[in-house]
Amino acid sequence: MLDALAAADWGRTLLLTDYNTRIAVIGAGCLGAAAGLVGTFLVLRRRALMADTLGHSTLPGVGLAFLVLAAFGKTPDALPWLLLGAAATAGLAAWLVAATQRIPRIREDAALAIVLGVLFGLGLAILGVIQQLGTGHAAGLGGFIDGSVASMRAQDSWTMVVLASAATLVTIVLFKALTVASFDPQQARLQGLPVRRLEFVQLGMVVVVTVAGIRAVGLILIIALLIVPPAAARPWSNRLSRVAVCAAGIGAFSGIVGAWISALVTGLPTGPVIVLVAVAAFGFSLLFGRARGILRRRGHAPAERLAH
Amino acid sequence: MDWSSLDTRIVLIASLAAIACVLPGTFLVLKRMSMLTHAIAHAVLPGLVIAFLFVGSSNLPGLMIGALIAGIVTTMLVQWLSSKARIEQGVATGIVFTALFALGIVLLRTFADRVHLHADCIIEGQLTLAAARKATFLGIELPRAAWLLLTVIGVNGVLLAIFWRPIVASVLDPDHARLNGMRPEWMQQLLMVMTAVTTIAAFEAVGSILVIALIVVPVATAILLSDRLIVVFGLALAIGVLCAVLGHVLAVVVPGPLTTALLGSDLGGRVDDTSSAGAIAVTYGIVFLLTALLFGRDAPLRKRLRATG
Secondary structure: OOOOHHHHHHHHHHHOOOOOHHHHHHHHHHHHHHHHHHHHHHHOOOOHHHHHHHHHHHHHHHHHHHHHHOOOOOOOOOOHHHHHHHHHHHHHHHHHHHHOOOOOOOHHHHHHHHHHHHHEEEEEHHHHHHHHHHHOOOHOOOHHHHHOOOOOOHHHHHHHHHHHHHHHHHHOOOOOHHHHHHHOOOHHOOOOOOOOHHHHHHHHHHHHHHHHHOOOOOOOHHHHHHHHHHHHHHHHHOEHHHHHHHHHHHHHHHHHHHHHHHHOOOOOOHHHHHHHHHHHHHHHHHHHOOOOOOOOOOOOOOOOEOOO | OOOOHHHHHHHHHHHHHHHHHHHHHHHHHHHOHHHHHHHHHHHHHHHHHHHHHHHHOOOOOHHHHHHHHHHHHHHHHHHHHHHOOOHHHHHHHHHHHHHHHHHHHHHHHHHOOOOOOOOHHHHHHOOOOHOOOOEEEOEEEEEHHHHHHHHHHHHHHHHHHHHHHHHHHHHHHHHHHOOOOOOOOHHHHHHHHHHHHHHHHHHHHHOOOOOOHHHHHHHHHHHHHHOOHHHHHHHHHHHHHHHHHHHHEEEEHHHHHHHHHHHHHHHOOOOOOOHHHHHHHHHHHHHHHHHHHHHOOOHHHHHHHHHHO
């Protein structure tokens, strides 16, 4: 069924000669690496599902930013502004979860669920309003729920690269301090580390990665990018630094391969394909991982804990 | 506002969804498994799509069975990963539901010409659409979604009535229940099946993401007001229904004047109403917040009154 033109198109995509696609695939790789690295600490602190709440909480922020831009008569599809709105409500969500948990009798799981449901509902209500404004561009907002690389312009991809690189850089610079603070807050405090502030920075990086990823991966599946690579890296080593590097590698691999496949096959959504690649890597690691893989585990040796 | 028969049907469906969600919701919140509902609501998608390919859209029981199998597979996978593969429960939940949801979306796009499910409808819910689709049963004409929810409420209600004691015992104190010859594991499985069925029935109306608000927030609000399980149960039902009605009214009344005030009449004048499902979730949030701050047993206002009086 492939005629000559389509074959040429296909070859071009395969080799990434199309500028927009190439930048988007590279961007997805940067995003995956950053998410793997930042996610390692999130998983270490046992706050995996926080990423789910933060991801869903970006929706009202995107909608509000859109409304503000529309009110000032600007073109309301300027990605950086929408992402700024997303970051604002995701940050608010992190604070709300902490505040809700402090209410007596409300536990962490309920706090996460309440904030997620209510803020996403607010987002849907705002989107409902936007759809009736009829200012055009509104259709593009649906892309934040689903995620799609195909519709990204080069500048959108660059925004993603910059945000992901910033999160990677901050995490690398603070790696030692974050490690001590996550493993043993008491010890960290004795060493004079600002434990609260480090926790704040760490959640901030999760927000940055989330916001960077919602355009390409979608806000529902962004949690997968943050937790699947670290979980896939864990069976390979018992040392945190190696797990972190491995998670970044698996994240980058998933981002690149996933975005590339979805660019090749028309109609395949980007976010889900990236997630499925990462999950395949997770399944492989779970079986064959050198340190804790199921097939490599000898007898009933006690599970070694993660160390510095 | 002009109240039409469509509004009545929307409110009816939303209230029934709220009632259906509170039945398993009470126990899920007490068992600290609130986020699992969110996982199930996403993970049923591939089951739904595959069932759709085999039995078609008109076969509701077939679709329910497909989704139910996916829901059960989800809970089993999460349990297997956390016990056998030693992965923390939150991580295991996150991996399983995102993997299944991603698979579901890919299937949906691949068979888009044969499966007439719309991803947006599943994620966001279409109350208006659900209210328009009617079905007649026993000579009574109601929205199809209402019949579905009534069936689920009936089945779950009967199951709860029969197994009330063992379920309550298993949730509040599993070890004690085991000593008394009960099977907490079985009760947990029963609860999971009830949750999956409820989730599937409710998300046609309110969407897969707002189901979590319906299941968790009324119960969390009720917990702030009472310590007795049966009272919590009753309060959650009442809060669920009241907020569903109030939420829809707000969705119709607020957006027009609010956007006109904020954006000016030439932009804001075009806005009539907004997503009822979204507004209902926000209403739940506001009621929860007010309860936590003002009326709850440990609310700051109550404490101050107690200190001064």
